[in-house]
Amino acid sequence: MIRWGILGAGGIAGSVCDDIALSEGSTVTAVAARDAGRASAFAERYGAARGYGAYADLVADDEVDVVYVATTHPHHREHALLAIEAGKAVLIEKPVCLNAADAREVLDAARAAGVFAMEAMWMRLNPLVRKAAELVAEGAIGELRGVRAEFGLGLPYDPSHRLYDLGNGGGALLDLGIYPATLAYLLLGRPDSVHTSGELAPTGADDTAAMEWIYDGVPRAHLWSSVSTAAPNQAAILGTTASITLENVCRPSAMTLHSTDGTRTDFPDPLAGRGHGYGPEIAEVERCLTESLLESPLVPHAETLEILELLDAARASLGVVYPSENGGTKAS
Structure with a gap:
């Protein structure tokens, strides 16, 4: 069984947990949220053994094989790196980071650490x-x-x-x-x-x-x-x-x-009548971890980065700059 740790307890995390429950190869083991009570309630709702009030506790859990980063975009870089530094595989909700530079840092860190990383772009696996x-x-x-x-x-x-x-x-x-x-x-x-x-x-x-x-x-x-x-x-x-x-x-x-x-x-x-549509994404993570792959051939790192570079350029054309960019403070 692939044992999942869910980092973040929002709506999309709940939908993914519903679909993990439909897989014979995966189980939700632990959940973390900023609020310990919310984490415990989420863990109970989805049958996880543990709920943590600190993300560092989740990534340190020896019974977690892969961390699903389900927080909002500005936090993906920090939270993915936290999991990678703990030696955990990561599935990072799309977009993998706010921009291509942050995404490259995360994906390079995963490869250097020898752990699997994938953007949760479920549409590609549909x-x-x-x-x-x-x-x-x-x-x-x-x-x-x-x-x-x-x-x-x-x-x-x-x-x-x-x-x-x-x-x-x-x-x-x-x-x-x-x-x-x-x-x-x-x-x-x-x-x-x-x-x-x-x-x-x-x-x-x-x-x-x-x-x-x-x-x-x-x-x-x-x-x-x-x-x-x-x-x-x-x-x-x-x-x-x-x-x-x-x-x-x-x-x-x-x-x-x-x-x-x-x-x-x-x-x-x-996929009609079977979950929310995240099943193929979950199955791909299971396959890659079972085969000890560092990236999915169906969602390769290079293409994730190129698409984000195109979106970076489009945002720049419109004049959209996030507070953490261009010398701002990284989200935490």
Whole structure:
């Protein structure tokens, strides 16, 4: 059994724990939160043996094999390094860090320590996303001509909400835009250039961001994300003889292959009715740890860094700077 320590006791940590419980190869052993009472309540809810009021106690637990870092973005660097320094494998919630420089530090530290590290980019491991990439590689849509993807939530402006809070890593790009960007990168690779436009919230966080990725002078990817504006959250993969549509880009619930001759093929969701969709991510961590891998070939470090570099550049174009960047104090 792979024994998990959960660092952070928020909503996403609970969803991942639900899906860990569905795996025959994993169990939640310990939980840590800033508040010991909250940690104990969370541990009891998810069947963990121990709840800690200090993150250092969790990473020092000899019965924890891998630490899932489920805190907010500005804390990922510090908390991941804490676990790595204790010799623990880490699964770090996306984005792996606020920026590529911090992410490189974390991933380099993991490799130097000889421990596994992976960004928790569940979309890359989703079976429908992987099937879409397989279809494109097989030529099922002819020549790949472009990708269009969107992710908009429609949250009313509230300066205290995490997605609008600049000090807590708020903004559309890192929370939402990372999904369209990851899909486009998976299919098209790194663009030659990027044109970014958008709108900032009064807090200085990016409310809406649009990226146009250009390859050999041709715009091939149109990627949009917004905190304040709701969207169908669809993706389209466009080819010369067919196209693929995905419903719910971050966790696809349906996929259809549309041929130019009018025929369509629907692909059912293999994860329907089974948890929240984190199962493939959990299974990949289990596989990598069992095989003593330091990184997942499905979520390689180099690609995690390249995508974050693209998001760094997009934020810079919009003028978004987090308090811990550019000489600021690291989050703690």
